[in-house]
Amino acid sequence: MMKIRKLFKFEAAHIVRDCSTVRCRQNIHGHSFKVELVLQARGLDNAGMVMDFGLLKCRISSFFDAFDHSYIIWSADKGGLVDFIKNENERWVELPFSPSAENLALFFHVVVQGILNNTVPVNGADDVKVHSVRVHETETGWAETEADDIALLEGMAAAAIGSVFSDGIMDDSGNWAETWACLRENPDCLSAPQEHRLFRYAEIAEQAV
Numbered sequence: 001m002m003k004i005r006k007l008f009k010f011e012a013a014h015i016v017r018d019c020s021t022v023r024c025r026q027n028i029h030g031h032s033f034k035v036e037l038v039l040q041a042r043g044l045d046n047a048g049m050v051m052d053f054g055l056l057k058c059r060i061s062s063f064f065d066a067f068d069h070s071y072i073i074w075s076a077d078k079g080g081l082v083d084f085i086k087n088e089n090e091r092w093v094e095l096p097f098s099p100s101a102e103n104l105a106l107f108f109h110v111v112v113q114g115i116l117n118n119t120v121p122v123n124g125a126d127d128v129k130v131h132s133v134r135v136h137e138t139e140t141g142w143a144e145t146e147a148d149d150i151a152l153l154e155g156m157a158a159a160a161i162g163s164v165f166s167d168g169i170m171d172d173s174g175n176w177a178e179t180w181a182c183l184r185e186n187p188d189c190l191s192a193p194q195e196h197r198l199f200r201y202a203e204i205a206e207q208a209v
């Protein structure tokens, strides 16, 4: 199995309510998040690559960029805080699960897999899958998924579709608004390769220019 890694970065704030660290569960705080996305394939494409990252970069980059300078809300957090963030911030992402590094890694894993599951393979690309997603919140700590965390990933695939991105994000999102609308309309794509795929490399490559 060949693997390739791509690093994405964004700045965001959250509270992790059930965290054992008091500072984490009681205070709004921010991180310079680093996300290491590792893709795997059984074979190589006609260019001798797992896949050309340049071809996919556009949709996946737009996804991670949606989180930049955002507040990541847990929908079950205190109503006063949720209302305040929504009223006073342009950029927020509301998740139906606690925004821990672990849950964010699972969320990123299923959404990127959903994009891959919806992308028409070209150039002999061979069944490219997400191998793992490692989310660094700090210089010293990270959380990582594995493709065989089946129960965790299935649970996240079911929950992920309930996430909401603010208008402030969607109005300035590259093609993330369109991509998220496609995924939400067809939630099965988060857990299984699709027969009728909507995303084409050619379109993505043109948009990336």
Ligand SMILES: [Zn+2]
Binding pocket: 014, 016, 024, 029, 030, 031, 137
């Ligand atoms: Zn934190």
